[in-house]
Amino acid sequence: MSTLEIKDLHVSVATDDGAKEILKGVDLTVRAGETHAIMGPNGSGKSTLAYAVAGHPKYEITSGSVALDGEDVLEMTVDERARAGLFLAMQYPVEVPGVSTANFLRSAATAVRGEAPKLRTWVKEVKEAMSDLDIDPAFAERNVNEGFSGGEKKRHEVLQLALLKPKIAVLDETDSGLDVDALRVVSEGVNRFRASGDVGVLLITHYTRILQHITPDVVHVFAGGRIVESGGPELAHELEKSGYVRFTGAAV
Amino acid sequence: MTEVAGLAPELEGAKKGQGESPIASASERFTSYDVEAFEVPGGREENWRFTPLRRLRGLHDGTAAFDGTATIAVSEAASGVRVETVATDDPRIGQGGVPADRVAAAAWSASKDATVVTLDGAPEPVTITVTGPGEGATAAGHLQLRTAPHAAATVVVEYRGSGALADNVEVVLGDGSRLTLVVTTEWADDAVHVGAQHISVGRDATLRATAVALGGDLVRISPTVNYRGPGGDAELAGLGFADAGQHLEQRLLVDHSVPNCTSNVLYKNALQSAKGATAHTVWIGDVLIRAAAENTQTFELNRNLVLTEHARADSVPNLEIETGEIAGAGHASATGRFDDEQLFYLQSRGIPEDVARRLVVRGFFGEILSRITLPELRERLEAAIEAELAVTGA
Numbered sequence: 001m002s003t004l005e006i007k008d009l010h011v012s013v014a015t016d017d018g019a020k021e022i023l024k025g026v027d028l029t030v031r032a033g034e035t036h037a038i039m040g041p042n043g044s045g046k047s048t049l050a051y052a053v054a055g056h057p058k059y060e061i062t063s064g065s066v067a068l069d070g071e072d073v074l075e076m077t078v079d080e081r082a083r084a085g086l087f088l089a090m091q092y093p094v095e096v097p098g099v100s101t102a103n104f105l106r107s108a109a110t111a112v113r114g115e116a117p118k119l120r121t122w123v124k125e126v127k128e129a130m131s132d133l134d135i136d137p138a139f140a141e142r143n144v145n146e147g148f149s150g151g152e153k154k155r156h157e158v159l160q161l162a163l164l165k166p167k168i169a170v171l172d173e174t175d176s177g178l179d180v181d182a183l184r185v186v187s188e189g190v191n192r193f194r195a196s197g198d199v200g201v202l203l204i205t206h207y208t209r210i211l212q213h214i215t216p217d218v219v220h221v222f223a224g225g226r227i228v229e230s231g232g233p234e235l236a237h238e239l240e241k242s243g244y245v246r247f248t249g250a251a252v
Numbered sequence: 253m254t255e256v257a258g259l260a261p262e263l264e265g266a267k268k269g270q271g272e273s274p275i276a277s278a279s280e281r282f283t284s285y286d287v288e289a290f291e292v293p294g295g296r297e298e299n300w301r302f303t304p305l306r307r308l309r310g311l312h313d314g315t316a317a318f319d320g321t322a323t324i325a326v327s328e329a330a331s332g333v334r335v336e337t338v339a340t341d342d343p344r345i346g347q348g349g350v351p352a353d354r355v356a357a358a359a360w361s362a363s364k365d366a367t368v369v370t371l372d373g374a375p376e377p378v379t380i381t382v383t384g385p386g387e388g389a390t391a392a393g394h395l396q397l398r399t400a401p402h403a404a405a406t407v408v409v410e411y412r413g414s415g416a417l418a419d420n421v422e423v424v425l426g427d428g429s430r431l432t433l434v435v436t437t438e439w440a441d442d443a444v445h446v447g448a449q450h451i452s453v454g455r456d457a458t459l460r461a462t463a464v465a466l467g468g469d470l471v472r473i474s475p476t477v478n479y480r481g482p483g484g485d486a487e488l489a490g491l492g493f494a495d496a497g498q499h500l501e502q503r504l505l506v507d508h509s510v511p512n513c514t515s516n517v518l519y520k521n522a523l524q525s526a527k528g529a530t531a532h533t534v535w536i537g538d539v540l541i542r543a544a545a546e547n548t549q550t551f552e553l554n555r556n557l558v559l560t561e562h563a564r565a566d567s568v569p570n571l572e573i574e575t576g577e578i579a580g581a582g583h584a585s586a587t588g589r590f591d592d593e594q595l596f597y598l599q600s601r602g603i604p605e606d607v608a609r610r611l612v613v614r615g616f617f618g619e620i621l622s623r624i625t626l627p628e629l630r631e632r633l634e635a636a637i638e639a640e641l642a643v644t645g646a
Contacts, residue, residue, distance in 0.1 A: 054600050057592060082602035094597035097588055098557065098615035104598070107611055111602035143615075144597075160601060 001198055002069050002085060002167035004030045004053075009064035011045075011052045019060070022048040024225035026064070030168060032198035035214065037236065039205055040222030041244045046204045047091060049222075050172040054088040055081050068168065083112055085167030089157040089174050095145040101156070102126070102140035105163060112164050129162045133189050150177040158189035168200040169193065175210035187213030208240040223247040277572055278505055278540040283350035287314075287361045290354035299353060302534040302566055304499060307470045309390055309416040309444050311355045318362040320385025322393045322417050326367070332375030332403070336368045340394060344368060348396065348422025349450025349476055352505075356448035356474070359418035362392035370398045371405035371431070377626060378405070384413035387442050393419035399429035399457070406432040408629060416444040423449065425457035427481065433461040434624055436633065439468035447473045453513070455481025462623050463490035463519075464633055465500045466640060472501035472534075482512040491620040492521040493613075493640050494563070496529035503536040506552075508545035515539065517552035520620055522613055523563035524641070531563045537583065538570045546577040556587040557616050559609065609641060 011023035022045045030036050040046050052059040053066055055078040066073040068084055076084060096104065105126060110116045117125070130137060133155045145153055154174055161169055171190065175183055191214060194201060203214060211219075211233070219235040220227045221244070228247050229235065284290065292313045293300040300312075310316035326335045338345065345366050351357040369380065385391035399405055403426060411417075425431055437445060445468055453459055465471055477486045492500040506515040521533040537552040556565035569583040590612050598608035617637060624630040 056596055077605075078596060078599035079602050079604045079608075082600055088600055090597070090600075094593045096594050096597065096612065098613075098618075099598075099611050100615065103611065103615065104601075107603050107607065108598075108601035111604065111607065164601065 002032045002200060004086070004168045004200060004202070005065075005067045006053070007065045009049070009052065009066065010062045011048055012060045012062050013048070013058055014060070021062070022059075022225055023052065026226055028220065028227060030200040030202050032167065032200050034218065035194060035201040035203060035216045036218045036220060037203045037205060037211055037216035038220045038222050038227075039208070039236065039239055041248055042206065044222045045225040046222050047172050050088055050170045050204055053170060054078065054086065079111065082164075082166075087161060087164060087166035087169045089161060089169065089171040091173040091176060093145045093153045093157055095143070097143050097146055099144050100140065101142055101144050104144045105160065108160065109163055126163065129159055132162070132192065133159055134185050135159060151179065151182040154178060154182070154186055155189070158186050161193050162189060165196065166199070168202065170202045170204065172204045173206060174203075175205055175207060183210065184213065190214055208236050211236045221247045278507065278538050279542060279572075281352055281505075283352045284357055285346070285350060285360050287354060287357040290357055293354060299503070303472055303501060304470065307444065307499070308355070308446065311358060311390065311416060311418045311444070311446050314358070316358070316390040316416065316418070318390050318392050320389030320391040320415055322385055322391040322419070323383045324367045324393065324395055325381045325383070326369060327379040330376040330378065332371060332373040333378055334370040334372070336370075337365050338368055340364065340366050342366070342368070344398070344424075345394070345396065345422070347424050348452045349478060351420065351448060352476065353448070353474065355418045355446040356420055359392040359394070359420050359448070362418070363394040363420070366394035366396055368396045368398065369407070370400065371403050371407070372400040374404045377408065379408045379410065382409065382411045382417075382419070384411070384417050384439065384443050384445075385415035387414040390416040390418075393417060395419065396422040396424065397431070397433070398424045399426045399431050401426040401454070402428040404430045406626070408434045408436070408626065411435075411437045411439055411445060414440040414442050418446045419448070421447060421449045423451040423459070425452065425454045425459060427454040428456045429454065430458040431460070432625065433459065434464070434626070434629065435461070436464040436466070437468055437471050437473070438466050438636065439471065441467070441469060443468040443471075445471045445473075449473065449475035451475060451477045451486065453477060453479045453484035453486050456483035457485070459486040460623070461486070461488045462620065463488070463502070465490070465492035465502070466636055468498065468500075470499040472499075472503070474503040475505075477506045477515060479508065479510045479513045482510050484510070484513040486514070487516045488518070489620050489623050490519040491617050492519075492533055493637055494521065494523045494531035494533045495640055495643060496524070496526035496531055499532045499534075501534040503534075504552075505538040505540065506550065508539070508541045508548045508550065510544060511546040511548070513545065513548055515550045518620070519553070520555045520557070520616060521565060522557045522559055522616060523565055524559040525562035526560075527562055529562070532566075534566045536568045536570070539572070539581070539583070541573045541575060541578055541581060543574040546575055547579050548581065549579040550581045552583045554585045555616070557613070558587060558589045559613070606642075610638060613637065613641060
């Protein structure tokens with residue numbers, strides 16, 4: 001049973017006018033078996049939370065703590081966090097020219113599992129995972145994210161989720177830019193991951209439509225750099241009807 | 253002569269066409285065996301402007317003493333391989349081509365003899381090791397590789413050691429022959445090497461050349477390809493790994509003057525600098541398709557991967573076409589950066605930083621290294637590249 005525990009997290013980014021505080025005290029605990037949705041308007045700091053937890057160098061943690069099963073995540077390098085069981089599906093996955101997707105996936109699996117997967121079972125595993133996500137096998141030979149459409153990039157992120165089997169997955173706007181069919185395929189991939197074992201999911205989204213496919217246990221409203229309200233799935237319905245106005249007002 | 257901007261960068265460096273008005277075409281490139289026929293480059297000439305002349309140890313301006321000797325050693329002569337040392341007035345010398353810059357002409361003038369390696373039939377792979385004259389010394393060298401008609405041979409030329417070397421390498425392919433050529437420059441850190449390669453492709457002959465530039469302080473190699481008859485096919489691939497303070501320069505000219513020939517140029521460079529010690533690569537790719545060269549097929553491509561800050565990659569592809577009757581011609585150049593976002597992405601999947609960097613560089617160079625069909629050599633070069641990566645620990 002894994003637990004990601006975020007306590008009073010404050011995060012700044014460097015700007016031309018000096019450091020700017022984006023996260024202003026985030027408290028959040030995600031346990032294995034739970035799916036949390038974080039919803040909020042653009043610019044509220046949702047993605048900053050995701051990247052700060054993953055360890056992106058652009059974000060400076062000024063105070064607070066992040067722990068995975070009691071281990072201090074903030075003391076870990078980016079790759080150590082991933083090997084400890086954290087995964088971030090990015091909103092804008094990065095193109096890596098010269099590195100084939102097949103080679104990348106195998107290198108990542110080798111790193112996360114601590115040993116190179118046996119070739120025969122690995123090929124089968126990748127093939128099945130790709131087929132589950134309607135990914136053309138020819139993808140394996142293409143360079144990582146290079147020339148991928150928006151939908152292909154998101155499927156590729158969920159493919160990694162399936163293969164790397166993290167303890168806690170943070171999905172940053174995985175639904176953005178997807179058409180109805182792609183949204184369904186990607187959501188099914190996330191649901192398969194949820195059903196695969198004792199795993200936790202933190203789903204960051206601007207829209208409620210993905211929550212029709214992936215039912216959250218808890219919904220948090222994010223505004224002004226912190227969580228301003230938490231509730232059950234019904235909170236998402238309220239947001240769908242009334243928008244974020246009530247919360248953006250409260251955050252100021 | 254009219255001034256033509258942006259054309260034919262390979263072209264100056266001689267009295268003729270030097271100075272304010274660049275010559276208009278690679279077809280007008282000045283060549284001579286006589287070093288005095290070339291003016292001493294000042295650094296602003298098109299074909300010298302990327303090269304730091306003060307690091308050339310006087311190879312370009314007549315001050316190099318040529319007081320040392322570069323030894324040329326040929327691996328045990330298999331059957332079908334003949335190794336000779338001949339005077340440079342041997343009638344075969346010069347069949348590959350004529351020097352087109354002052355350093356090549358200086359090397360030609362300073363070389364009293366030349367090593368000629370003739371390959372006949374289908375000999376076992378031959379390794380030729382050229383060892384520099386040692387730290388502080390300068391040397392000139394002359395090597396000629398010849399394939400007999402219909403021969404099929406593999407030759408590896410490895411440059412090693414210290415000192416400064418100016419040399420000419422002639423590659424004369426007999427009609428219908430096939431030569432696989434790998435040239436590696438694995439110099440010590442102090443070495444300076446300015447080399448001209450004069451490649452003459454016979455009728456229906458095939459060249460598969462791969463250049464691997466790793467060592468040295470300054471290494472500048474200028475291959476020129478000529479075709480003597482139709483059906484010639486030349487593929488020139490290369491990679492360079494420039495680390496802190498290194499200058500690696502590749503200047504290619506493929507001169508299509510006869511019909512129905514093919515050329516394909518693919519060079520990739522990676523650069524890794526340290527603060528205050530710039531890594532610099534220069535790739536010049538000139539292709540000239542003369543009026544007579546109908547049905548030519550040519551493509552040239554350069555890719556550069558900048559791994560760190562403080563690095564500089566220059567890339568100048570240039571294609572001149574004097575006939576409309578060609579099968580195809582194209583060129584492309586791109587320089588990309590391995591940046592923090594790519595590193596973050598790979599690391600966020602559990603891949604440690606050093607592995608991520610290796611993954612990127614290995615993927616980048618794979619296309620070139622996979623052309624080297626000698627497994628031991630390929631593995632050794634792969635290991636050498638990984639060792640370079642580890643040096644700066646970047």
